[in-house]
Each structure stands twice: as C-alpha cells, then as structure tokens.
C-alpha cells in the first residue's frame with residue numbers, strides 16, 4: 001500500500017485527500033461547518049460538528065481513493081478545545097483563532113509588563129490570536145471547569161490533539177511542535193511547556209498534551225476498518241511551508257485563504273523580531289526545530305467573501321477581479337480590512353475596517369479593487385518587516401491558497417512588492433505537506449531533497465508597475481492604516 005490520507009481541518013471546512021504513491025491527489029472530499037458568532041468579536045466552532053466532518057470526509061475520500069498506509073493531520077492553528085478525559089465530551093465550544101474575547105486580558109498582561117518574557121520564550125506576542133488566553137478564559141468562565149481541571153479530569157488541545165484523542169479512543173493525548181508553538185504556552189527555545197507562563201495564566205500543567213516531532217507515532221485509529229497509524233501532524237501554515245518545499249533558510253511562502261500567513265524559513269536560528277513579526281517553529285524532525293519568522297494577516301480571502309455576502313456586489317469570488325479590472329484608475333481608494341482587528345505588524349485587536357478616498361464616482365468596481373489590493377498591501381507590510389529582521393537574499397515568494405486563483409490579485413501583489421511571485425502547479429500545498437511528512441515516515445515518499453525537486457511553478461508574476469506609482473500607492477496605504485489604528489499613541 002503506497003497511499004496516504006491527509007486530513008486538512010481548516011477554519012471554514014474540513015478536507016480529506018487521498019494521495020497516491022507519487023504524492024498526487026487521487027480522491028478528495030470536503031465539508032463546510034457552522035461558524036458561530038455568539039457576541040461581537042467572538043468566533044466559535046462546535047467540536048462535535050468538526051469531528052463529524054472529519055469522519056464523513058475521510059470515509060468519502062477513502063471510498064473513492066482506496067486503501068492507505070497512514071494518516072497525516074494538518075489543522076487550523078491556535079483554536080482551543082477542552083474536553084473530559086473520561087467521556088471525550090468538550091466542556092465548551094472550540095474558541096477559534098479569530099476570536100477577540102481575551103483582548104482586555106492581553107492588554108492587562110501587557111500593562112503588567114509580561115510581553116517581553118512571553119516573546120522571549122514563545123516567539124509570540126500578547127494578542128488574543130493565540131491559544132493561551134483562550135484556555136484561561138474557559139477555565140475562568142465556564143462553570144466548574146477549573147475545579148475539574150485541577151482534579152486532572154480535563155484535557156486541553158488544539159484541533160489536531162482533539163482529533164487524535166477521538167481517533168485513538170482516548171489512548172493518546174499528543175500534539176506536534178508546530179501546533180504547540182502557537183499556544184503561547186510552549187517555550188520554543190527549550191522545547192517544553194513553560195512553567196512561568198502557565199503560572200501567569202493560571203493553567204494546570206496536567207491539561208497539556210505531550211509534544212512530538214511533526215513526523216512521529218501519534219497513535220492508531222480503527223475508525224475506518226483495519227488499524228491505521230497517524231504518522232504526521234503539522235499546523236496548516238507550517239504544513240504549507242513544507243508543501244512549498246521551503247526547506248532552505250531565506251525561502252518564503254505566503255498562503256491566501258481566509259487570512260494570509262507568510263512564513264520565512266530562518267533555519268536553526270530563532271530570530272527575535274524587532275518589527276512585531278512572530279518567531280515560530282516551521283517544522284521539527286528528529287527532535288530538531290527549524291524556525292521561521294511569521295507574519296499573520298487575519299483578513300485576505302475573507303474580504304472577497306465580504307464583497308459577496310456583506311456588500312453583495314459580486315455573485316462569486318472570481319467576479320471580484322472583473323470589477324477590479326473595470327475600476328476607474330484615477331481614484332485612489334484604500335480599504336483597510338480590520339474587520340477583526342489588525343494582525344502583524346500592527347497587532348491592534350480594537351481597530352475596525354475603514355474605506356478612505358471615496359468620491360461621488362466611487363462604486364462597486366473601485367471598492368472591489370481596493371479590497372483585492374488590500375491583500376497586496378498587507379503582504380508588503382509583512383515582507384518589509386521580515387526583510388528588516390532577516391536581511392539578505394530571499395527567493396521568489398511562493399504563494400498558495402484559494403485566493404491565488406485570482407491572476408489579477410497575484411499581479412497586483414507582484415506589482416506592489418516590486419518582486420516576482422511564484423504560483424506552483426499544486427495549490428493543495430497544505431495537504432501535500434502533511435501527506436509528505438506522514439508518507440516519508442511510512443517509507444513511501446522521497447526524502448526532503450527529492451521532494452523539493454518535484455516542486456514546479458505554474459506561473460511567475462513579475463512587476464509591471466513603475467516605481468513611482470508603487471511608492472505612491474504604498475504610501476497611501478500606510479496613511480490609511482495610520483488613520484485606522486486605535487493603538488497609534
């Protein structure tokens with residue numbers, strides 16, 4: 001048997017893909033699930049619905065694709081589940097990475113002077129994005145949970161950990177280093193849960209999973225018939241970094257799904273950002289972490305969903321490019337899509353979206369253009385910050401994710417970066433990444449160097465915009481952001 005099942009448990013949908021012996025997708029299934037918004041800035045998922053979607057899509061993909069040798073799991077990161085060790089029942093909905101409910105807790109911890117310590121140990125910042133304060137919120141706000149946790153009755157995990165617990169019938173409480181690295185609780189220098197941070201957030205250590213390499217023995221599942229080993233786990237952005245074969249220091253990938261996440265491989269050096277980028281683990285094999293600088297943007301493809309579902313000026317995502325292409329070029333509109341605050345490099349959870357430069361002639365075309373352009377401008381923010389933190393030659397930006405289907409957006413991205421952008425032939429890089437991790441451990445796929453050689457470009461976008469226009473447009477964006485920030489003082 002030379003096939004692998006990859007589970008990609010994302011923010012809005014779950015995908016299961018069977019990859020053949022040459023790492024080509026052979027069969028796949030996808031299921032969307034409900035987004036719950038119980039209060040302003042809150043985002044939750046029902047872990048049972050996620051669990052159902054995983055079982056359903058896996059069965060469907062396996063029915064079409066045939067037997068597999070092993071399973072790899074990649075997942076939306078930072079999202080928090082707490083469950084009962086006896087029954088496996090969650091004590092509360094999953095609190096999703098986008099959820100901002102712990103903004104004031106983060107502000108208090110910052111005011112108390114904890115941010116430098118947290119950054120030094122975890123590479124992260126005190127922002128509600130990360131798991132730690134969400135877990136603290138559940139312990140402090142859901143009745144009875146703290147007492148049960150103190151008695152050792154409850155387990156915490158990111159989605160990978162919850163799924164593995166369920167898939168192994170509660171036999172394994174594990175995660176991988178890349179998911180642990182996003183919790184705010186894991187010391188990425190020393191490779192262990194951090195006692196000082198657990199104390200700061202008042203989190204019992206007995207709730208935490210064991211942390212393994214990305215390629216490891218995560219347990220066996222009999223859910224689909226004969227027992228199948230789970231041999232690979234990685235957070236989805238890290239899996240995409242692997243899937244894009246960004247194995248050398250200086251290589252960079254940027255993924256455009258709901259949000260946008262750029263990761264720059266920094267090898268065995270954990271770079272301490274001076275520009276509010278994150279330090280994280282890109283992947284970990286044989287106990288050795290490879291580090292990355294990461295820039296996280298909360299709204300990328302989601303701005304296109306807003307054009308469709310909120311403004312109702314397009315019927316489907318591809319139409320956004322038609323409108324943008326028809327826009328009046330003399331209008332300088334800027335959309336700052338701070339719908340859920342701003343992520344890197346601004347980290348302003350209280351900022352909200354804004355549109356600048358409206359005239360009486362501004363219409364759907366100009367707004368659509370500003371929306372797509374906002375994705376390019378935000379990427380430039382990240383890449384400028386990374387270049388300052390990590391000077392030197394970086395190769396072409398490798399892009400992936402649903403939004404890279406838009407040639408218009410990719411061309412603007414290249415224009416505003418003033419740099420070439422490579423779109424690979426395989427766009428399912430997240431699933432490919434974790435399938436490769438699980439498949440090499442199963443002895444099916446080629447080693448790192450062999451896999452890297454299989455990466456192939458579909459299209460390279462090169463800058464067409466003149467430097468004066470580029471500089472003027474980017475300055476206009478910076479001005480729009482400056483006017484939107486609430487933490488500018």
Ligand SMILES: Nc1ncnc2c1ncn2[C@@H]1O[C@H](COP(=O)(O)OP(=O)(O)O)[C@@H](O)[C@H]1O
Nearest residue numbers: 010257258301302304305317318401402403406
């Ligand atoms: N042709 C397109 N033009 C612009 N945006 C697109 C296009 N196709 C898909 N998208 C955007 O890409 C996103 C979906 O990408 P995907 O990688 O599946 O995201 P996720 O894994 O976060 O759910 C959606 O937000 C959608 O609006």
Ligand SMILES: O=P(O)(O)OC[C@H](O)CO
Nearest residue numbers: 010011076077097257258
């Ligand atoms: O599920 P995605 O593709 O939107 O990715 C979400 C990220 O992992 C959040 O950090």
